[in-house]
Amino acid sequence: MLERYRHAKAMEEATRNTVFRAGVQPHWQADGSSFWYRNVLKDSVLEYIYVQPFAKKKQAAFDHMKLAEALGRVTGRTLDGRRLRISRMELGKSSVALEIDSACYRCDLGKYTCAVADSFPGRRYPRGNFRRSRWQGFSTDRISPDKKWTAFIRDGNVFIRPAGSDASDGEHAVIASAPDNNSATNTAAVQYTHNGTKEKPYGALAWSPDSRYVVGYHINPVEDSSVFYILTSASGTRGQLRSHPYKQPGDPFTTYEMHIFPVGATGAVKVNTEIIDFFDAPRLHWRAGDSRYFTYEKVDRGHQRFRIIEVDTETATSKTLLDERTETFIYESRIFTEYLPETNEILWSSEKDGWRHLYLVDGITGKVKNPVTSGPWVVRQIDSVDKKKREVWFRASGMHAGEDPYFVHYYRIGLDGKGLVELTPAKGHHTVTFSPDKEYYTDTYSQVDIPPVTALHRTQDGKKIMELEKADASAFFATGMRPVESFVAKGRDGKTDIWGVVCRPSDFDPAKKYPVIENIYAGPQDAFVPKSFMGSFSEMQSMAELGFIVVQIDGMGTANRSKAFHDVCWKNLADAGFPDRILWIKALAAKYPYIDTARVGLYGTSAGGQNALGGLLFHPDFYKAAVASCGCHDNRVDKQWWNEQWMGYPVGRHYEEQSNVTNAGKLRGHLLLIVGESDTNVPPESTYRVINALIKAEKSFDFLPVPGMGHSDGGPYGRIKKRDFFVKHLLGVDPPQRNAGEL
Incomplete structure (x- = not known):
């Protein structure tokens, strides 16, 4: 048994860093038409590759040894050309700007000379997370969209005053949207509510796009109870008691009672809708071209009902556009909605047919216009929605018969449910990175027992341009390691894998x-x-x-x-x-x-x-x-x-x-x-x-x-x-x- 313990430790050491070229993290250049990536090789050797998709060309980004020598001359240090740790890089036809150890340099790749640079000239493309919160929260902007009014909270109550007049202590911010042309007619602040208190204030204000209305809430805050623990080994001779707020099942939530504050009026109008008693104040979605109407989303506590509710600001009435109920649960954090205001449509995800799929909903009537996806498989995640081309880009699993139903593949499809394009047909579990303009993408795929392959594709039709890397796991298996096996058996019903x-x-x-x-x-x-x-x-x-x-x-x-x-x-x-x-x-x-x-x-x-x-x-x-x-x-x-x-x-x-x-x-x-x-x-x-x-x-x-x-x-x-x-x-x-x- 002692030998087994020693063998386990030896194997951990022997297998460390034994898989090479296992993936590609593309760093797209400022022009969006080329990228570089770094390979990690044996003995921590680093290799930089430059790819030009339009030319179907892949090559070393530079002569690694010559660049190290050139950088050494300007830094006064001896640099190893096999282990240059470049954090950022922008390649030109015969030059490169790069960042190493937080210092920037510009290098001539013809003469291999370098000079210190004040800053890095390129730009980073942010990685977007497409999921949007359905909750507004309290981070807001106080000025109306037309810049003529300011809405604020003082002593727990709502005030609106012309922009430019003196601000008051205790003002809080409100959300801003698109500008309009309403004008201020006086300079006095109008108090809209009088029953707000420190304990039950008004807040979470949001402007309508035409600057005619503010929507807000009478809030009944709930302070979560604490849980406690003791740090027994903290400094000193006594343990330290610690606590933090912690909401447990059954605990109450802060509630929000919706009101409308019309500009030019002198009071608040309570909206004829349910008090929001689960999660935070909702994000508002205003109807395009008609700021009379907005919608918000409501998940009922218990996770068995999800609604999209429309409010008429002129009548302060509401109606339910979309109402989903289940006997079991609706998985709240995987409800996807994307609003298409130009066409008054909503893209919505649901498991109402037994599988998570996408539906196109009429934003005026709430009726489903058509399923966007369907079948005995699962939409796993939305990557983006192209409103101009009317396409949705998504990830799914289970569409490939005879394959592990958990393998993620990437697709796009028209909002009419037609024109499905599979971007990752190869068998395996896929991870895709798109170019900033989405003209190209890199696809890395593998299985538990098959090392990764990374290929470059054209987005238009999914065509493979070239294979970028094929992982080398020979050193890993040479240690004696056995491949992990994927195994499948029938479940309790005798049918399900x-x-x-x-x-x-x-x-x-x-x-x-x-x-x-x-x-x-x-x-x-x-x-x-x-x-x-x-x-x-x-x-x-x-x-x-x-x-x-x-x-x-x-x-x-x-x-x-x-x-x-x-x-x-x-x-x-x-x-x-x-x-x-x-x-x-x-x-x-x-x-x-x-x-x-x-x-x-x-x-x-x-x-x-x-x-x-x-x-x-x-x-x-x-x-x-x-x-x-x-x-x-x-x-x-x-x-x-x-x-x-x-x-x-x-x-x-x-x-x-x-x-x-x-x-x-x-x-x-x-x-x-x-x-x-x-x-x-x-x-x-x-x-x-x-x-x-x-x-x-x-x-x-x-x-x-x-x-x-x-x-x-x-x-x-x-x-x-x-x-x-x-x-x-x-x-x-x-x-x-x-x-x-x-x-």
Whole structure:
């Protein structure tokens, strides 16, 4: 066993930095028509490549040795041409501007001479995150769009005054939009409300585009209660008590009562619509060319209803344009809406047909004009919407029959649902980076056992221009590492494919019997089994080296499959996909006789910690040992936004019935609990409440609290104890005696 520990450490060292040319991060030049990227080669050698897509040309960006010599002459330092660390670079026909160690230089690539530059001439293209918040928040601009009025809050009440007159103390900002031509007729500030207070102020103001109205809210703020923890090893002789606000399931939200403040009037008009009692004040979407109407989005608490509501500012009335309801849940953070004001349309995502797809909605009537995408596959993410060409660019998975349904591919399609173009047809899991003008893109794709390939494509038709790089993993496999295996088996319904991966020891012997350890995380917010090339010495592989088969599985209840697949989690987090996971491991054992299903353990962190302990509590006949780190063991104790999304609202008996605390007395098998004492994600008390219940039930278990550590698997020491725990309880061998110097 000692030799196995030493071998695992040696393999970690031997496999470090053994995969080369594994990806391309293009740095597009200021003209947007060319880019450079950097390759990391053996012994940390760096190689810079310059690509001109229009010319189908790829070459070394410069003579690395000559450039190092030229830079050395101007810096007075000896630079290694094989390891130049260039952070930014702009290439010309015969020159280059570059930045190294925060210093800028301009170099002639004909004569290879360099001079210090005051600044870098190029520009960086920002990486956009297309997802927009549906909540306005409180960061606003006080001036009206036509620059003639100022709206502000004083002593909790709303005032409007002509712009240019004296400002008042206590003014807060308001949102600005497009200009118009209203004019100020006097210089006095008009007070619109009188019942605002410090405790219940008005706020979150927003101007209409024509500067005729301000929309705002009478706010009833809620201050979240705190959770507490103690830093036992802080400086001094006393522990330090710490706290932070933390909203738990069932806790109240700040509420917003919508009002309209017409310019030229003397009072507020309450909008005939529901008080907003979940999330923040919504972002407003004004109808193009007609500022009489705006819409906002509302998610009801409990995550079972989503609406787009229209408000008529002249009558202060509202009506529902779009209303989606479910018997289970609507995944709020994956609701996508894009407003097309020029055509009064809305692009909207929904799982109403059983799969997440896009729909084009009439922004006036709220009726669906047409599905944009459809079929037994999932839209994973929106990259952009081209309003002029009326196209949406998106990522999806599950469209390729016979392929892992989690592999992400990139597409574009017309808003009429026609003209689907696949940009990444090659088999594998894809990551695409577009040029700033989207004329070209780089596509890097791989599988868990197949190293990455990066190609350059033309966006117009998806045509491949050239292969840029093919990863070299020969040195990685030369160490004796075995490829990770992707394995699929049927789930609890006998029909649905369940996907996972398998890690084996590098000295694997099929004649032996191996215990199984599952790395579990069943959080419904995503899927978690790796899909890209696993060409590094992972935590799973490190444990496998000690004599285990280590697996990871996405069971039912996780995301990125059908709505029915996902719905298994609804008010049912204790399920954690265990019926599918157990069948998967048994199917693996049926194929490979060296799998020992009499010795199965599992480990996880956070929701995975909850799942790990849940395996012992709810499936003790299968799982024999578990390491649970920082677990959210009781969904009433964990964060509101995550738990209510899956467990629902109001908080019912099912919360208690599925709690690891409530069920702690059912414990069989071997358990190690780990918690960081300064965990601000999941309150440490979640683990301590389990411990309290275990003690009352007179159960045996191991416990590792880590002073000063936050939300973690226990860090390096926690991982040591996890390995030792499974070695003892699944292999039946005493772990190394570190105090005796055995390791």
